[in-house]
Amino acid sequence: MNTMTAKELDMDYSKYDFKDSTEIYVYLSKKGLSRGTVEEISKMKGEPDWMRDFRLRSFDVFNSKPMPNWGGDLSHIDFQNIYYYAKAAEKQSKSWDDVPESVRNTFEKLGIPEAERKFLAGVGAQYESEVVYHNLREDLEKQGVIFLDTDTAVKKFPDLVKKHFGKVIPPEDNKFAALNSAVWSGGSFIYVPPNVKVDLPLQAYFRINAQNIGQFERTLIIADEGADVHYIEGCTAPVYSTESLHSAVVELVAKRGAKIRYTTIQNWSKDVYNLVTKRAYAYENASVEWIDGNLGSKLTMKYPGVYMLGKNAHAEIVSVAFAGDSQHQDAGAKVVHLAPNTTSRVTSKSVSKDSGRTTYRGLLHVAKGAYGVKSNVRCDALLLDEFSRTDTYPYVEVNEEDATITHEATVGKIGDEQIFYLMSRGYSESDALSMIIGGFMEPFTKELPMEYAVELNRLVKMEMEGSVG
Amino acid sequence: MSFLTIKDLNVNIDDKKILNGVNLEVNKGEVHAIMGLNGSGKSTLANVLLGHPRYSVTSGDILVNDESIVDLKTDERAKKGLFLGFQYPTEVSGVGYSHFLRNAYNLLSKSLGEEQKDREVFITVKEFHEYLKRNLDNVGLDPSFLSRYLNEGFSGGEKKRSEVMQMLVLRPNLAILDEPDSGLDIDAVKAVAEAINKLIETGAGVIVITHYARILRYLNKLDKVHVMSKGKIIKTAGKELSEELESKGYAWLGLSDDTK
Numbered sequence: 019m020n021t022m023t024a025k026e027l028d029m030d031y032s033k034y035d036f037k038d039s040t041e042i043y044v045y046l047s048k049k050g051l052s053r054g055t056v057e058e059i060s061k062m063k064g065e066p067d068w069m070r071d072f073r074l075r076s077f078d079v080f081n082s083k084p085m086p087n088w089g090g091d092l093s094h095i096d097f098q099n100i101y102y103y104a105k106a107a108e109k110q111s112k113s114w115d116d117v118p119e120s121v122r123n124t125f126e127k128l129g130i131p132e133a134e135r136k137f138l139a140g141v142g143a144q145y146e147s148e149v150v151y152h153n154l155r156e157d158l159e160k161q162g163v164i165f166l167d168t169d170t171a172v173k174k175f176p177d178l179v180k181k182h183f184g185k186v187i188p189p190e191d192n193k194f195a196a197l198n199s200a201v202w203s204g205g206s207f208i209y210v211p212p213n214v215k216v217d218l219p220l221q222a223y224f225r226i227n228a229q230n231i232g233q234f235e236r237t238l239i240i241a242d243e244g245a246d247v248h249y250i251e252g253c254t255a256p257v258y259s260t261e262s263l264h265s266a267v268v269e270l271v272a273k274r275g276a277k278i279r280y281t282t283i284q285n286w287s288k289d290v291y292n293l294v295t296k297r298a299y300a301y302e303n304a305s306v307e308w309i310d311g312n313l314g315s316k317l318t319m320k321y322p323g324v325y326m327l328g329k330n331a332h333a334e335i336v337s338v339a340f341a342g343d344s345q346h347q348d349a350g351a352k353v354v355h356l357a358p359n360t361t362s363r364v365t366s367k368s369v370s371k372d373s374g375r376t377t378y379r380g381l382l383h384v385a386k387g388a389y390g391v392k393s394n395v396r397c398d399a400l401l402l403d404e405f406s407r408t409d410t411y412p413y414v415e416v417n418e419e420d421a422t423i424t425h426e427a428t429v430g431k432i433g434d435e436q437i438f439y440l441m442s443r444g445y446s447e448s449d450a451l452s453m454i455i456g457g458f459m460e461p462f463t464k465e466l467p468m469e470y471a472v473e474l475n476r477l478v479k480m481e482m483e484g485s486v487g
Numbered sequence: 488m489s490f491l492t493i494k495d496l497n498v499n500i501d502d503k504k505i506l507n508g509v510n511l512e513v514n515k516g517e518v519h520a521i522m523g524l525n526g527s528g529k530s531t532l533a534n535v536l537l538g539h540p541r542y543s544v545t546s547g548d549i550l551v552n553d554e555s556i557v558d559l560k561t562d563e564r565a566k567k568g569l570f571l572g573f574q575y576p577t578e579v580s581g582v583g584y585s586h587f588l589r590n591a592y593n594l595l596s597k598s599l600g601e602e603q604k605d606r607e608v609f610i611t612v613k614e615f616h617e618y619l620k621r622n623l624d625n626v627g628l629d630p631s632f633l634s635r636y637l638n639e640g641f642s643g644g645e646k647k648r649s650e651v652m653q654m655l656v657l658r659p660n661l662a663i664l665d666e667p668d669s670g671l672d673i674d675a676v677k678a679v680a681e682a683i684n685k686l687i688e689t690g691a692g693v694i695v696i697t698h699y700a701r702i703l704r705y706l707n708k709l710d711k712v713h714v715m716s717k718g719k720i721i722k723t724a725g726k727e728l729s730e731e732l733e734s735k736g737y738a739w740l741g742l743s744d745d746t747k
Contacts, residue, residue: 435577438561
């Protein structure tokens with residue numbers, strides 16, 4: 019009976035599907051990408067020469083690299099039909115009152131100011147290309163925590179930024195990292211001084227508003243020795259009939275004994291290409307956790323990675339992917355063990371329905387000399403109907419014999435017995451289905467702050483259309 | 488008018504006839520036992536009463552309070568106060584046990600609350616947890632079950648205790664228990680029987696499906712014992728029938744294992 023209703027289930031995107039007029043925009047670039055576009059963006063931002071040169075070098079790299087011929091279907095991306103830079107507000111504000119009204123309303127509808135009051139230590143809000151609001155709790159500022167948009171950081175802390183920018187993910191890494199490096203704008207820069215523990219999460223919210231916008235934020239987080247920080251990002255966009263492109267680069271540096279947790283709830287509308295490169299360096303005794311939720315987008319290609327460079331470093335990657343009609347989530351994880359006694363755990367959960375497609379693509383690498391490595395990879399896929407598809411591509415390269423590696427992969431369907439059991443206790447069929455799916459995703463959900471877990475469950479709480487008739 | 492009336496019920500599974508004209512009436516407050524060999528149709532009957540999608544009713548009827556329920560979905564039957572204690576409860580990973588029961592309780596209260604005047608209303612999660620803890624204690628389960636996932640990693644005995652615990656918590660009008668005693672040691676059988684006795688005190692009816700007289704001896708009340716064979720009830724009598732079957736075996740009724 020589950021196959022029948024699974025087709026009728028859908029995610030409720032109405033909360034995120036609203037559009038603001040672009041009339042108030044301070045600046046909207048011409049469509050298309052050229053050397054001139056890159057120079058224009060750099061000029062608008064009044065950047066130092068080193069950054070301008072970095073962009074131009076990246077643009078050459080971008081041009082020299084072919085489109086990837088693996089992963090999802092990228093053939094419909096038209097780089098000349100995209101706006102590479104759009105600015106909706108004259109300046110960035112530290113108070114929501116100073117943010118232009120329509121933009122402020124957008125973030126209020128998304129619940130960001132409320133969340134900030136309730137349970138966040140700092141918030142950045144990016145609208146199209148620029149961060150329009152940024153604020154950090156005062157006591158953290160006093161402790162030396164830096165939480166800025168990356169553009170401001172380039173100007174205020176050039177040495178710190180220059181030291182790490184593009185080092186974890188160089189432009190040469192892949193075509194989309196090169197694209198981001200050429201045209202990047204916005205994103206967060208975080209520095210946490212030694213032994214400072216940021217008790218509540220810092221959050222950034224990314225919103226695409228107009229049609230055919232490319233959003234290329236650039237995030238760099240540095241947790242100094244013994245520091246601890248949790249960063250959350252959320253992303254949404256209104257629904258259009260033509261595609262937008264979101265291509266971010268996120269670099270994390272966890273120094274000795276530091277801990278970084280990076281949580282993503284990606285809920286782009288189903289016309290956004292989401293092609294993101296995320297990677298962390300974890301030094302001795304450091305721990306990096308990617309908590310990565312992919313619900314939206316047309317195509318996501320994203321494989322958060324952790325390079326363990328110091329002994330006893332730990333990587334934890336927990337991800338969930340949900341693919342509905344015409345969606346492809348090509349996601350996974352890279353754990354690269356370059357030092358002894360490093361440990362990693364990868365937990366991937368995916369749900370496909372209605373001809374949606376999920377792919378797990380993972381790399382587990384143990385370098386020569388990295389003895390005593392322990393790694394556990396688990397990927398579970400759930401198929402809700404016979405039209406959906408899931409694939410698993412685990413790449414394992416182990417160069418030390420004493421590594422302890424476990425890899426488990428399962429593909430399942432929701433059993434009639436489970437639905438019958440729940441229905442016999444009074445649950446409707448659709449409630450039973452969403453409860454089972456919610457349970458399947460629980461290893462991910464339980465890692466989220468409560469408010470986000472509730473929102474995620476609401477999103478996955480499925481509507482059975484046709485239940486009346 | 489009985490609470491539950493089964494009229495000449497014929498049921499197929501994949502075009503194979505499996506129930507063959509079952510007639511049965513059970514009222515609230517009554518306790519019935521259904522006995523029989525493996526393959527006689529006992530479990531089928533239990534599942535059909537709750538509308539398991541694998542089975543199709545080809546003729547006959549099932550009535551609750553004089554209204555046919557054969558076209559109702561499983562959850563709608565639960566909302567009429569039917570409860571099935573599963574022989575092999577399925578595990579549902581990641582679904583919190585107490586969360587699952589609290590939602591179920593509230594869902595059922597919407598339809599059963601009016602009729603069950605003494606049905607409790609729990610405003611807070613904490614109140615409901617106290618209620619759950621009392622019931623866990625009733626069946627000899629540890630309060631730590633509150634934080635476990637539904638049936639996941641439960642032992643066979645824990646699953647059986649958990650099923651009757653859920654029954655006590657949800658307070659049905661009629662509980663159908665499919666072999667609640669199979670595979671249990673004597674202490675567990677007693678605990679399950681005590682739970683059934685507690686439910687009887689609420690005025691609910693109970694159908695116990697079992698192979699053995701043992702669990703029935705611990706029940707404070709047993710109105711009728713039915714014997715099923717080849718998809719129908721072939722004999723009905725009082726409590727003494729279960730003892731007679733226990734001492735003489737099914738061969739006494741001229742029956743041999745229906746699965747052979």
